[in-house]
Amino acid sequence: MVLLIDFGTIVGYPTDVHPNFAAVDWVTGSLQAPNLHTSEKKLGQLRTVFHDQRSWETMDPETVVYRVWWWEPVPAGTEGGLFWGGTEIQPGCVGDEYFMTHGHRHAIVNRAEFYGTTVGQGMLVLRDESGRAWAEKMKPGSLHYIPGRVAHRVVNTGNIPLRFVACWPSDAGHDYEIVRERGLGARVCQRDGQAVFEMTQD
Numbered sequence: 661m662v663l664l665i666d667f668g669t670i671v672g673y674p675t676d677v678h679p680n681f682a683a684v685d686w687v688t689g690s691l692q693a694p695n696l697h698t699s700e701k702k703l704g705q706l707r708t709v710f711h712d713q714r715s716w717e718t719m720d721p722e723t724v725v726y727r728v729w730w731w732e733p734v735p736a737g738t739e740g741g742l743f744w745g746g747t748e749i750q751p752g753c754v755g756d757e758y759f760m761t762h763g764h765r766h767a768i769v770n771r772a773e774f775y776g777t778t779v780g781q782g783m784l785v786l787r788d789e790s791g792r793a794w795a796e797k798m799k800p801g802s803l804h805y806i807p808g809r810v811a812h813r814v815v816n817t818g819n820i821p822l823r824f825v826a827c828w829p830s831d832a833g834h835d836y837e838i839v840r841e842r843g844l845g846a847r848v849c850q851r852d853g854q855a856v857f858e859m860t861q862d
């Protein structure tokens with residue numbers, strides 16, 4: 661059987677398979693998909709995330725730090741399924757610390773994830789269960805495998821929006837508490853115009 665796929669048209673699909681049509685712009689990471697989910701995080705929602713609380717208090721809490729969009733081809737919590745999404749982090753700093761995602765570990769801890777950078781420059785900060793922290797440079801084309809049990813966060817170290825695509829298991833979930841309590845063990849700060857990865861005590 662020949663299967664012809666042309667975004668929106670599948671010929672010969674089995675009638676018991678729900679036709680899931682989606683399209684990615686591989687240059688920007690933008691996504692078209694059925695029932696696309698979106699969310700945005702503003703500075704006001706990221707109080708404990710940045711270390712310079714004084715600078716954070718002087719900034720507009722309505723400032724959008726990052727947006728996320730994702731497709732759930734199966735319901736959240738489904739074992740064996742996958743989600744696909746993208747994230748755009750604005751350029752900026754709170755004090756000397758770059759704008760970044762909240763960061764999380766997966767609620768089902770052994771679930772892994774892929775991140776792939778499409779636009780901009782950044783750092784993926786990772787921390788394993790033993791407390792070791794490290795970072796991987798993100799730039800267009802860089803592909804990052806995040807093993808299970810490893811907490812992860814993305815930092816925009818450039819002066820344009822940083823965009824990356826992501827693929828993660830539909831039952832992975834997000835554990836934000838662990839990052840709120842323990843942090844990532846490292847921060848990425850601007851020192852003399854350069855992005856510097858610095859270990860912290862937490």
Ligand code: M6P
Binds near residue numbers: 826
């Ligand atoms: C990526 C994925 C999402 C995640 C998003 C923002 O797109 O890992 O699952 O929600 O980044 O990260 P956070 O949830 O830490 O705010």
Ligand code: ZN
Binds near residue numbers: 764765766773812828
């Ligand atoms: Zn994740």
